Structures are given as structure tokens and as C-alpha cells.
Amino acid sequence: MSGDGRLVRALVACYPADWRRRYGDEYAQLLCDLRVRRRPLMVVNSLRGAARAHGGVFMAGNSPFTVVVWAAGLFTLGGIGFAKLAEDFSGDAIGLYVLLVVASGVALSALAAAAMPSAVGLLRGRDKGAWKYLAVPIVGCAIWYGVLRLALAISDGHGVHTAPNVTAFLLIAVTGVAVLATTAWAAATVLRRVPAQSSRFRPPALMTVAVGMGVATVAALIWGLRIRSLNPAGFRGDHGILATPFVPSWIAVVVALAAATGLAAVAGRRRPVAAR
Numbered sequence: 462m463s464g465d466g467r468l469v470r471a472l473v474a475c476y477p478a479d480w481r482r483r484y485g486d487e488y489a490q491l492l493c494d495l496r497v498r499r500r501p502l503m504v505v506n507s508l509r510g511a512a513r514a515h516g517g518v519f520m521a522g523n524s525p526f527t528v529v530v531w532a533a534g535l536f537t538l539g540g541i542g543f544a545k546l547a548e549d550f551s552g553d554a555i556g557l558y559v560l561l562v563v564a565s566g567v568a569l570s571a572l573a574a575a576a577m578p579s580a581v582g583l584l585r586g587r588d589k590g591a592w593k594y595l596a597v598p599i600v601g602c603a604i605w606y607g608v609l610r611l612a613l614a615i616s617d618g619h620g621v622h623t624a625p626n627v628t629a630f631l632l633i634a635v636t637g638v639a640v641l642a643t644t645a646w647a648a649a650t651v652l653r654r655v656p657a658q659s660s661r662f663r664p665p666a667l668m669t670v671a672v673g674m675g676v677a678t679v680a681a682l683i684w685g686l687r688i689r690s691l692n693p694a695g696f697r698g699d700h701g702i703l704a705t706p707f708v709p710s711w712i713a714v715v716v717a718l719a720a721a722t723g724l725a726a727v728a729g730r731r732r733p734v735a736a737r
Contacts, residue, residue, distance in 0.1 A: 468498050475511035526575065527649035529667055532724035533572055534645035536674055538638065539717030540565055542702060543681055546710055549700040554687035561680040568673025568725075575666035576648070582655045591654045597647035601640035608636040621704040630703050667729035674722040681718055685711040 469492045473485050497503050540561075547558055583591055612629035619625040688707075689696040701710030 466493075468504070469493055472497070472504065472507045472511070475508060476514050480514050526663065526667065526728070527652055528728035529572065529575075529670055529725050530649045530652065531645050532674070532721040532728065533569065533670070534641045535717055535724070536565070536568070536677075536721035538641055539681075539714050539721060540677070541637070542710070542714040542717065545702050546700070546707070546714060547684075550688055550692060550695060553691045553695075554684045557680045557684040557687060561677045561684065564673045564676035564680060566673075568670045568677065571666045571669035571673060575663045575670070576652065578662070579652050579655045583651065591651045594647040594651050598640070598644040601643055605633075605636050605640045608632050627703070664729065667725070671722060671726040671729045674718065674725050678715065678718040678722050681711075682715050685715065 469489050472492060473481060473489050476485070476488075492503075492507070495503065497507070543561065612632045615632070616626040616629035685696075688711075696707055698707060699705060700707045
């Protein structure tokens with residue numbers, strides 16, 4: 462296959478499956494006719510179009526609530542990273558730490574409240590097949606605990622940056638991300654299969670989720686800046702995740718929290734439109 466053909470296939474593959482079935486052949490022919498390989502700007506525009514197409518699918522119909530579920534998964538991941546960072550600064554900026562914990566609790570409680578109508582529908586047997594998805598987080602947590610015990614055995618007696626300790630950390634991290642992702646997928650699947658009969662309460666609950674996440678994100682940002690002024694040596698030291706430099710770990714945590722907040726805010730604003 463020529464370079465043009467491979468590039469065209471790669472660009473078309475970036476679009477959602479439904480879009481490819483409807484427009485894929487015509488779009489591929491257009492890219493070939495325009496000699497896309499010689500037009501870098503067209504490649505960029507094609508990738509931007511793919512991102513917009515995925516966004517349209519992701520936000521369509523009743524799915525905005527499931528976007529918030531995925532945002533909560535990302536937010537939880539960022540929160541775990543923040544908790545790991547804060548272990549070495551337990552006496553510094555404690556007020557901001559408490560604010561972040563409280564705001565996170567409000568956000569996750571609001572998410573649970575927004576899901577309550579679907580939970581009631583599930584209990585009433587509106588979709589008996591959806592019950593199996595509730596086993597996903599239980600099984601996932603059991604697997605993660607087993608991996609945690611294995612990782613502790615692997616890293617026992619080894620230094621921070623040794624191969625056994627890094628391997629153990631990667632086992633815990635990868636398994637934890639997988640558990641969060643599968644739990645979010647299971648929750649989103651249940652919410653799609655058992656939609657709420659009335660969604661009047663859901664928009665303000667989702668907005669509360671976004672506000673709580675936003676407050677927690679700002680608290681994490683200011684917390685890092687306070688650490689800079691209260692503990693300059695720690696801020697510039699190797700107090701990050703897995704004894705790495707603190708600053709990149711802190712920035713990564715804030716970016717993850719901010720991305721989750723942005724997803725939740727956009728989905729929360731779109732929900733009333735989708736519900737009409």
C-alpha cells in the first residue's frame with residue numbers, strides 16, 4: 462500500500478465507527494483526490510474533525526451523565542495522586558487539604574444522588590440484565606487487593622528506584638487505573654440501560670458535581686503554591702510520586718483534576734438540552 466493509502470486509512474480510522482460506515486468511503490476518496498499526504502494542514506484538520514465527531518457521539522442522547530461518571534473516574538485517579546503527594550507534607554497547608562477532601566466528598570455525593578433515580582429503577586427490576594454490571598467494581602477491588610499484596614511482596618526490602626519496587630508500583634498503578642476504568646464503564650452501562658424516568662433533579666446535581674470538582678482543583682493548585690512558600694526544599698525535592706521531582710507530579714495531578722472538572726462542567730451544561 463502506498464504512503465497516501467496508509468495515511469488515508471489511518472485518518473479515516475480515527476473517526477467513530479458509525480461515522481465511518483456512513484461517510485468513510487467518500488471521505489477516503491476525497492482525501493486521496495486532494496493528496497492529503499502533501500498537505501499537513503489538511504491532516505491536522507482531519508484529526509480535529511475526528512475529535513469533534515467523537516465528541517458528538519460522546520455527548521449525544523442520554524450520554525452526558527455517563528461523561529460525568531467517566532470524569533469522576535479521572536477525578537478519583539487525580540485525587541489518589543494528590544493523597545500520595547500530600548503524605549510527605551502532612552503538617553503543611555492543612556486547611557487546603559481539608560477543603561479539597563470536603564469538596565471532593567460533596568462532588569461524589571452529588572454524583573451518587575444524581576444516579577439515585579436509576580438505582581431505584583434497577584431495584585424495581587426495569588432491566589434485570591443490568592444487575593451483572595454491579596459485580597464489576599466488587600471483582601475489580603478484589604483483584605486490585607490481590608495485586609497490592611503481590612506488589613508488597615515484590616518490593617519488600619528494595620529501594621525506591623530499584624527494578625522490583627518500580628515494577629510493584631506499576632502493577633498497583635496499572636491495576637488501579639483498570640479498576641477505575643472498568644467501574645466507570647459498568648456504571649455508565651447501567652445508567653444507559655436504566656435511564657431515570659424523571660431528570661428534573663439531575664441537572665442541579667451534576668452542576669454540584671462540577672462545582673465540587675472545581676473547588677477541589679483550585680484547592681490542589683493553591684496547596685502546591687503554599688507548599689512552595691512553606692517548604693521550599695520539599696517543593697524542589699524528590700517528594701513526588703515514586704520519589705520523583707515534586708513539581709511534575711503536582712502539575713500532573715492538577716491537570717487531571719482540571720480535565721475531570723471540565724468534562725463534568727460541559728456535560729452538566731448539556732444535560733438539560735438532551736433531556737428536552
